[in-house]
Amino acid sequence: MTSSADPHAMRRLADDLARPRQDIEAAFVAVGGRLTDGAALLNKLSKLFEALPQTLGGEQVEEASSHLRAVASRAEHLATSFAQEKSDLARLAEVVAAANSPISDLKRAVKMMGIVSVNARVTAAGIVGDSDDFEVFTTDIATLSDSASRTIQDFAQVYRQLTAEVDRATSQRARFEAAHADTLTHLGSSLGSTLVALDQQRAVALESSTETGRVSRQIVGRIGSAVMSLQVGDATRQRLEHAELALTSMAELLGGETAFDQTLPADQHETALAALAALQHQQIAATAQSFAQEVEQAEADLSALAADAGTIMARSRDFHGDERGTSSAVASLSAQLRRAVTILADFEAERAKLEIVAQAVQETVKTLLEHVAAVQEIEANMRLVSLNAAVRCAQLGPRGASLTVIATQLRELTSETVIAAEAAMARLGESSTLAGSFGTATDQGSGQIGELEEQANLALDILSTLDQALADALKRLNSDGPKVIKLLEAAAGGLSGQSAMAETLDDIAIATAALSTQAPPAQLTTELSAILASLRKTYTMEAERQIHDRLFAATSSAQSAASDESGKAEQEADLAEFML
Template structure:
């Protein structure tokens, strides 16, 4: 349809009619501004959080391979090995203590025999006095029967009493040591050997995590680079909002320009006659219809691309969260990372070793008491041996005296025989008791040395090593905990922000429909064929062209009117500066 043919069918619109079209352009333009500003804000915040998360987790493999963690792992491995060695020493010590208990208990019988012998000696001393008093005569010396045997009996009784008292003390000390050792075994049975096994298991778990961290770092880096690309794609896709807004503004300007021309106003120094209004209407509305159709088409496609880019970005964010939790822990509610679990276990190990050291201190006290008591008991051995010698001497003197008395000494000879018999029993009992007590002294020395020697010191050293390793582990674990804290705090926010940004485009079809409706209203004033514009109209079209900011607008303009109306194109920012602007906007 030509402009002239259309004019015969419909009347020209008034300037008011043309201006009435403008609100239909303003409404989608304002919606675009509101929507894309909100989406851009969410993308900016989400991208910043996501970049922070990816940077933190890209750096974690270095933390897990740090010298501090290697040193802590080496210390823990040493703790496990030394714990097994100390457990073996404790087992030997237990055997020595059990033998000590047995030896001390075995000495009870010969010491009881000594006490019985001394008691019988007291009876013999009384009998000797009585018999000697009955046969005493002038010039007879019965001092061996009336005095020597009694003194020997008193001395032996006193010595054996002291000896028995110390022995009972030794028995109590050894029993206490056995009870203390039993308490130690009950509290810490298999603790040290179990500690070594659990340390090995935990170290293997940490080693697996470190390997998984190293293996996963490449994938994390790939996803991070992919995220960077998606952010760039989303940023570029969001430029459709600003581009469409500008194109709609140019349509508004063109409609206002046409309305001004219909009002008889001058535009770009040109005034149109009433006869030129029809040509201006056809040219400008056809141009704006084409511009609007092109803008709507680009908007629809680019909005879909932007929505997809944001959706993919949200998916990548979820991937980073899932992978990071799988590798570093807290992937499930209440779960711990192997490093955190090892820290907890090591903290418990330090407490166990501290308890072991406390129990060892108690054993050391008991072992010292046993040693002191055994030494005290051995100090009485000389007194027992002296009793033995004195009994032999008194028995010999009694036998000699009885031989001198002849028939009168028959009764006293019986007493001398009893004394010799008691002397023999004393010798046998003393030898048995002494052999057992000397063995007890050696065992007590061995037990005491074990309780206060290298093994005891190593327990305390192990506790110090565990505490030091715990400090190193906690430093690395704190870094990991902070990273997981950021992940748990910001991760869901990132996913929500990007999801909301993507869903914001769900109602963009309404904007496209609004532009399509405006296209229908504008195209009714256009023409199938546009005559070459007059000089005045060409000036107006050139003025409109100078406002274009996109090549797409210029191409449509040239397709309708050719290049003879082309004005010098405006300066377009270089790609480098455009990228810099995007960086300033989003990062």
């Protein structure tokens, strides 16, 4: 009997309870931390991918698709007009080249005028005396010839510039067409095919969203169940702490010390030990049973949660693109749009070059017309000079015959100059008309290209933002997904050895019952009743209170009834004394 009431044995049992309590507490804190971190990451990923299908099916994507269909349709129309421009440019080159022949005649006639002018000065110097006034041959003809030569040189220089500009434009267009043969046509068909792929991916995304939502809701439920299951760790810790307190307090009381502001007479030690041993046996055994059931459920919930996390991430990867999550119709369409914008910019630049050529042709023809007017003025002056020269030659008689021939040649060459200039301008006038109509068409086409490029850029901005969102989501998935699974699997693994703790607690419960061979007392002493009442106040779990009340309910009720009778008798005695 004495050994069974040994305070040291009770303290050893309290220490035995402290070790599993600490292990359970550490394990559940670690599991709870992993569950919290994993659930937070999984929640972010679920919300991220649930929102993406709405983005794919939103108004912005519809707007982008509309822009792209316009680009595809009008790109094919633009290809047809670009082919017409090729024909117009070839005709322009032919017309400008055709002016080369009359301009060559013009240059030859002016050169001959210079030679005749020199002959006129030499001849006039040989036959004219000091008293003769033949300045018309020595000065006027030379002056007009030099003026005509300078004018035609300027004319020829401007023409050479025009020819070089047209030839350069023709060569550039040829190189451009070699590099972009059927580009616009292929662009339209390629965009159309990719738009179909985008529509298909959007349909898959909407379907995937439904499944993702279902799994997400299931995960939310499992998280709630897991959190509830993990509460058994804290509940077990508190119940074991109360059992430790009870054993430690009993050891102190049996050792003659004070506990719960009470001391226990030696003659009540065995009774109190029987009561407390029975109480703690039931408390610890019930704690072990509850812990075993709840920890098994928590482990199952966490394992299922890890499996669901893997499912939702696999669904999300399928939704984004291929099985590796590295491609999507949006990414492909964005790449094609970037290429389309580059192509459209190239076409616009090429057409701008033609517009420059058209402007150059018109400006050049305008300049050449000014030169032709100067030639016509020179021709009129040359006719007056020739007429004056004929009068002077008639005054000289036979001596002026050679000068008469020279004057006649000058008139003929002057006429040839005018004819050649007008022939050249006839050709170039046609080129000016062609350039005018060509420039108008280019202005219209340039506006179309600018509009197409604007639409493509609008669509590209929208899809680039969307594709970036998809890429960010995939990056987050590849980064956080493995972390989520690892955390949840680790959380489940952290509970794998906890069921053995229930067996340890059962062993301690049996050892606690063995502290006393007596049955719990039917009547509680005042001291023991106060100790048990103080012990009950430390409980935080309803299950603890129920066990306590079941074990000591009858005793507590009888004592309460006796106390009530005693109090009633005292009240009646006091009343009788008051009446007397």
